[in-house]
Amino acid sequence: MPAPDNTPTLSEAIPTVNGTRHDLVTLGVALAAIIVFVGVAGTVLPAAIRALQGQGARPDLILTNALLLNIALILLGWNRYKALTGKLETHRKSEEEARRLADSDDLTGCLNRRSFAAHLEKILGEGTKAESALAAIAIDLDNFKQINDVNGHAAGDLVLRTACDRIRQLLPDGASLARLGGDEFVCAVPYNLASPGRIELLASRMIEHVSRPVVHDGTALDVTISIGIASSIHLSEASKETPAQGLMHKADIAMYHAKKQGKNRFYWFEPPMENELRFRSELEAGIRRGIENGEFVPYYEQQVDLDSGELVGFEMLARWDSPEMGIVGPEIFIPIAEEIGVIAELSEKLITRAFADALCWDPQITLSVNISPVQMRDPWFAQKMLKMLVEHRFPPHRLDIEITETCLHENIGMVRSMITSLRNQGVRVSLDDFGTGYSSLSQLRSLPFDQLKIDRSFISELKNGEQSDKLVDAIISMSDGLKMPITAEGIENEDIVVALKRWGQMRGQGYHYGRPEPGDKVLERLAACGRLIQDSDSRSLDITGFSGADEMQKKADSGQRAV
CATH class of the missing domain: 3.30.70.270 (Reverse transcriptase/Diguanylate cyclase domain)
Known part of the structure; x- marks a missing residue:
């Protein structure tokens, strides 16, 4: 950029404040005194020199005093002029510095x-x-x-x-x-x-x-x-x-x-x-608007005991019922919701609706919910979840929180504390998508998980040969050593069910048992097999097994305020 022009303008050189006007008057007086000095000195100084040499009379006293007065006025005016010049220079430098600060970033020194x-x-x-x-x-x-x-x-x-x-x-x-x-x-x-x-x-x-x-x-x-x-x-x-x-x-x-x-x-x-x-940008705006308007709805995927074929639970999956785009899958909106910082609000509203739905189900049916790694960075996450359980009177032993392996690599100490807090109140905690996040065995041993979920990428490959069998066998052997039950995701046909039964008792879920359904369809399914409870019974349900519910409510409230 071109260097700024630092030449003072007329308004800068002749400020309008009274003190500076007096300085200019003083400078004018000094200039007049110099002119008078030249005239008087031409008469007084030669007479004084002759008087000192004894060649003439002393110079006139009035003229001599006038000369001395002129000298004093010249010195005063010069000093005042130097002071004025110094002020102008300081003012110019201040303006230059202010311009530099206004045009540059104070931390790095580059332009702003x-x-x-x-x-x-x-x-x-x-x-x-x-x-x-x-x-x-x-x-x-x-x-x-x-x-x-x-x-x-x-x-x-x-x-x-x-x-x-x-x-x-x-x-x-x-x-x-x-x-x-x-x-x-x-x-x-x-x-x-x-x-x-x-x-x-x-x-x-x-x-x-x-x-x-x-x-x-x-x-x-x-x-x-x-x-x-x-x-x-x-x-x-x-x-x-x-x-x-x-x-x-x-x-x-x-x-x-x-x-x-x-x-x-x-x-x-x-x-x-x-x-x-x-x-x-339109998606971001739509997501924010959708959260406010309640457009995000829970869908449920069945979880089945592979040995008996009995329905034992549902996993809640998020769907966006967009007025413009129809039903949108989570792979579209979840990453964006995480990036723009609304995933916690979205998740909490979905879980609230899922609690209301699940209270109508057979009390033996569990509810699994996925938690974003972003939510696990909130140190008050466990308290918020427990507060929701108390507010909606949902039995904690029916809730299964699913977290992914990626959560373990960020702050394992905080994750351990959260898992412990949830499990102490009866909530089950599962490690989701196991095998895709490279968890170490020491991490799994140190964290009190209740269950491992084998990622669908391993299960879907069972039909493709012996190598895939060995991978699943290794995962199941590890879970046996850790004494953790297994849920297999992504079961697509009966052949995979038969293959999984070789490894003993476990849960399974996938399109083989039906695609995810909205809450009203789940109610119809459960009503058909007599596994619904009456509304009056659901309203009177107590949170049995939730130890110290009143105390936990106070702690949850305190945690919420702290956030």
């Missing part, structure tokens, strides 16, 4: 969002040579929030400063760097259209250099970045955005695509990405 947008707008407005273009490179630190939460804000600030310095060192002449806020950075880099590979090489080097560990208090912090690149040749004159906004927006879209594709990589902007992001 406002100044970068103006800078980029100016460059794009000036245009580039026919063979040149301008690339905007959007950079976002991956998993920065986790670094901040685990290691503190001082560590986070160090990571941001270090990442900024490493990026700045790689930028070519003529490039500029800005921090847009949080862990987002953006660069503007001119390049030759015949050599876009130079921009790709720069992005690759950024990924390599920034990913080097940052040491804070003896701890090595690993950080990666996702990069999106957009070129000024992508800009459209029909866009409602300014050129700078459009270029930054497109780079941001490409960066988001890089994150979605696995992070720690870069992508150039492509027009289909914009449609994808627009759809994603």
Whole structure:
């Protein structure tokens, strides 16, 4: 950016405050005194010199006093003028510093969002040579929030400063760097259209250099970045955005695509990405609206005892009954709900509806619910769940909480505490999708799970040969050693049922027993086989087996307030 013009304006040089006006008057008096001094000194000084030499009379006393007074006025005026000049210089430097602070990020020293947008707008407005273009490179630190939460804000600030310095060192002449806020950075880099590979090489080097560990208090912090690149040749004159906004927006879209594709990589902007992001934005808004309007509903998948064929439980599965899209599966909305921070609210509303449904079932039928790894990061999760049980008077021994192996790799100490709290009140806790998350045997032995669920990917392969049999056999042998019952997911036909029966008693679920159904269909199914209880009985159910229910209610309330 061009250096600011520091020449004081007329209004700066002649301030309007009264004190400064007096200074200017004093300077005028001093100038007049100098003029008088020149005239008087021409008469007094020669007479004084002759008098000292004894060649004439002493100079006139009045003129001599006038000369001395002029000298005093000159000195006073000069001092006042120097003071005024010093004030102007201080004022100029203060304005310069204020302008610098307004245009730069105080943590990293690079440009901020406002100044970068103006800078980029100016460059794009000036245009580039026919063979040149301008690339905007959007950079976002991956998993920065986790670094901040685990290691503190001082560590986070160090990571941001270090990442900024490493990026700045790689930028070519003529490039500029800005921090847009949080862990987002953006660069503007001119390049030759015949050599876009130079921009790709720069992005690759950024990924390599920034990913080097940052040491804070003896701890090595690993950080990666996702990069999106957009070129000024992508800009459209029909866009409602300014050129700078459009270029930054497109780079941001490409960066988001890089994150979605696995992070720690870069992508150039492509027009289909914009449609994808627009759809994603609509999904986010739809999910928030759907939670508020009660559009998310529980579906239930049967769990059957393989030996007797008896229905022993249901697993609750989330479905989105969208007015625009119809029934939407969880693989679409669950990851988005986790990212935008609404998964806990969504899950709690679904569980509440599931409790109401399950209170009408045969009391021997259990209810299994899946818990997101995001919810397991909440230290008050167990208290919230127990409070819900008390409020809805649902027997805890009928509830089975299912958590995935990925939860075990984040904070196993907190997970152990949550599992213990739930089990102490009679709630069962199962390890879901076992075999896909690489849990260690020591973790399984140290955590008090009630049950293991074999992932459907292993079960569905049973029909494909001996190798799959050995894998399932190894998992079941491990569960036997840990004295944990087994539930097999993904049973699709009778052949798999026959194969599983070889390993002894276990539960099973899958499309072989029927597809997941909404609550009203489950009621019809249970009514047909006489396994419903009367509404009056369900309202009078006590939470038998829930030890210290009143005390737990107080603790749950306290935990809720603490959150």
